[in-house]
Amino acid sequence: xxxxxxxxxxxxxxxxxLVACGSNDAPAASRTGTPGGPAAVTGDITVFAASSLTxxxxxxxxxxxxxxxxxxxxxxxxxxxxxxxxxxxxAPADVFASAAPANMKQVSDAGGVSGSPKTFVxxxxxxxxxxxxPGKVTxxxxxxxxxxxxxxxxxxxxxxxxxxxxxxxxxxxAAPDTLEQDVKAVLTKVSLGEVDAALVxxxxxxxxxxxxEGIAFPEADQAVNDYPIATLAKAPNAAGAKAFxxxxxxxxxxxxxxxxxxxxx
Amino acid sequence: MTRAATRRRTTxxxxxxxxxxxxxAVLGLAFLVVPLxxxxxxxxxxxxxxxxxxxxxxxxxxxxxVCASLATVICLVLGVPLAWQLARGDLPGRGxxxxxxxxxxxxxxxxxxxxxxxxxxxxxxxxxxxDAWFGISLPFTTAGVVVAEAFVAMPFLVIAVEGALRGxxxxxxxxxxxxxxxxxxxxxxxxxxAIAPGVVAGTVLCWAxxxxxxxxxxxxxxxxxxRTTTMPLAVYLALETDPGAAIxxxxxxxxxxxxxxxxxxxxxxGGAA
Numbered sequence: 388x389x390x391x392x393x394x395x396x397x398x399x400x401x402x403x404x405l406v407a408c409g410s411n412d413a414p415a416a417s418r419t420g421t422p423g424g425p426a427a428v429t430g431d432i433t434v435f436a437a438s439s440l441t442x443x444x445x446x447x448x449x450x451x452x453x454x455x456x457x458x459x460x461x462x463x464x465x466x467x468x469x470x471x472x473x474x475x476x477x478a479p480a481d482v483f484a485s486a487a488p489a490n491m492k493q494v495s496d497a498g499g500v501s502g503s504p505k506t507f508v509x510x511x512x513x514x515x516x517x518x519x520x521p522g523k524v525t526x527x528x529x530x531x532x533x534x535x536x537x538x539x540x541x542x543x544x545x546x547x548x549x550x551x552x553x554x555x556x557x558x559x560x561a562a563p564d565t566l567e568q569d570v571k572a573v574l575t576k577v578s579l580g581e582v583d584a585a586l587v588x589x590x591x592x593x594x595x596x597x598x599x600e601g602i603a604f605p606e607a608d609q610a611v612n613d614y615p616i617a618t619l620a621k622a623p624n625a626a627g628a629k630a631f632x633x634x635x636x637x638x639x640x641x642x643x644x645x646x647x648x649x650x651x652x
Numbered sequence: 653m654t655r656a657a658t659r660r661r662t663t664x665x666x667x668x669x670x671x672x673x674x675x676x677a678v679l680g681l682a683f684l685v686v687p688l689x690x691x692x693x694x695x696x697x698x699x700x701x702x703x704x705x706x707x708x709x710x711x712x713x714x715x716x717x718v719c720a721s722l723a724t725v726i727c728l729v730l731g732v733p734l735a736w737q738l739a740r741g742d743l744p745g746r747g748x749x750x751x752x753x754x755x756x757x758x759x760x761x762x763x764x765x766x767x768x769x770x771x772x773x774x775x776x777x778x779x780x781x782x783d784a785w786f787g788i789s790l791p792f793t794t795a796g797v798v799v800a801e802a803f804v805a806m807p808f809l810v811i812a813v814e815g816a817l818r819g820x821x822x823x824x825x826x827x828x829x830x831x832x833x834x835x836x837x838x839x840x841x842x843x844x845x846a847i848a849p850g851v852v853a854g855t856v857l858c859w860a861x862x863x864x865x866x867x868x869x870x871x872x873x874x875x876x877x878x879r880t881t882t883m884p885l886a887v888y889l890a891l892e893t894d895p896g897a898a899i900x901x902x903x904x905x906x907x908x909x910x911x912x913x914x915x916x917x918x919x920x921x922g923g924a925a
């Protein structure tokens with residue numbers, strides 16, 4: 388083997404090692420945000436939030452950045468249970484906003500929450516149907532019809548647990564064709580017209596625009612989802628975390644959440 | 653083929669392999685194997701047996717095996733001729749076609765699933781006619797799982813077989829042609845035996861990819877126990893509430909695929925080489 392090819396192989400190996408280290412350091416980089424002074428909040432703030440908060444929190448993040456130049460809010464949206472596990476496995480997060488108290492409890496039981504979580508919004512289920520309502524769905528009882536295509540969330544995720552509660556309250560045994568992994572996946576099936584009806588949050592129906600119609604039903608009141616938010620014990624940017632939570636709980640934050648269809652706590 | 657084998661033998665005879673090759677190789681192996689070790693270390697061994705024989709696991713496992721195998725058969729039937737066309741046919745724009753074949757490799761599987769819905773879904777480009785004329789609706793069915801898996805796995809087979817075809821010496825085929833054999837006869841009796849190891853390797857890759865398929869499956873076929881919940885879907889949902897159970901399921905899938913792949917390798921690839 389010639390000298391030059393050997394050294395280039397070594398360089399490649401070194402580069403590989405560097406890449407490996409680099410990816411190791413990635414979480415640390417977001418930790419470098421200076422814990423800002425009492426007045427202005429600066430640095431990176433990492434917020435783990437339930438996927439049903441995608442639209443509202445993205446908006447709130449922009450507003451927060453506008454109010455606090457020097458601060459940068461980064462979001463990790465996902466299923467609440469997956470997020471809880473990531474936090475418990477040491478993901479460098481500052482704030483956790485969960486779609487269900489159970490997932491917040493997973494984190495607080497592991498000692499991951501600083502202070503006590505606060506409920507900041509509530510969300511209700513609605514029956515979502517494709518535009519034009521091709522299955523002629525009128526109420527929860529239609530979800531038991533075998534000839535309709537029905538999508539629900541899997542019971543392991545909060546929207547599935549809420550759906551089970553609502554169906555139980557109505558005494559309906561649903562005949563689902565699929566149990567989806569999160570609420571956005573359910574919504575995709577509805578907006579593509581692949582299913583005739585599904586149970587999703589009211590806010591998701593609203594966010595989907597004209598492609599999806601929502602039908603309210605009385606039993607939804609018995610399956611209201613509380614959304615807790617908390618700063619995390621191992622928050623790399625504790626001051627930023629507190630400022631962001633305060634911002635969500637402020638009147639301005641409530642206005643944005645309310646406009647999206649969330650109920651106040 | 654034979655030339656490559658000779659070369660391999662002489663390298664082996666020349667003694668110690670160079671450090672610059674061994675070191676990255678060891679690192680590479682560790683990189684691939686250590687995560688598996690992590691799974692084994694964290695497995696809840698005490699409850700493992702109980703979970704192993706639950707009805708849920710059996711259902712998901714059977715479904716996974718059946719669907720992955722059916723998808724592989726579809727890939728073989730469609731993929732080998734496609735690879736032959738790409739390697740031997742005189743199609744115009746072969747380069748573009750070859751790139752198109754690899755699209756499912758690059759596409760995030762979830763996007764692949766959405767694409768399948770847009771074409772084969774109840775309101776899809778083709779699916780609406782399937783539904784209206786034949787009453788066939790693929791989403792949320794076991795057939796849908798097979799379709800999703802075949803879509804994602806076929807490129808692996810096509811690329812492997814095409815590579816084998818391009819490595820095979822076309823002079824044997826030409827000789828057969830001069831002796832008066834038809835192209836179909838040549839394909840069956842000359843080409844196919846020559847590329848058999850490549851086909852087997854591609855089949856194994858294809859099957860393994862289909863077995864582990866998650867994104868396209870859950871998007872296109874949904875998730876319903878006994879109908880469309882394959883092992884990867886079961887693992888994902890178990891992860892939501894019970895990481896221990898998820899690890900058990902992963903280990904089952906892992907052991908099974910290793911057993912199948914190793915036994916196939918000994919029997920087919922080992923025998924052919």
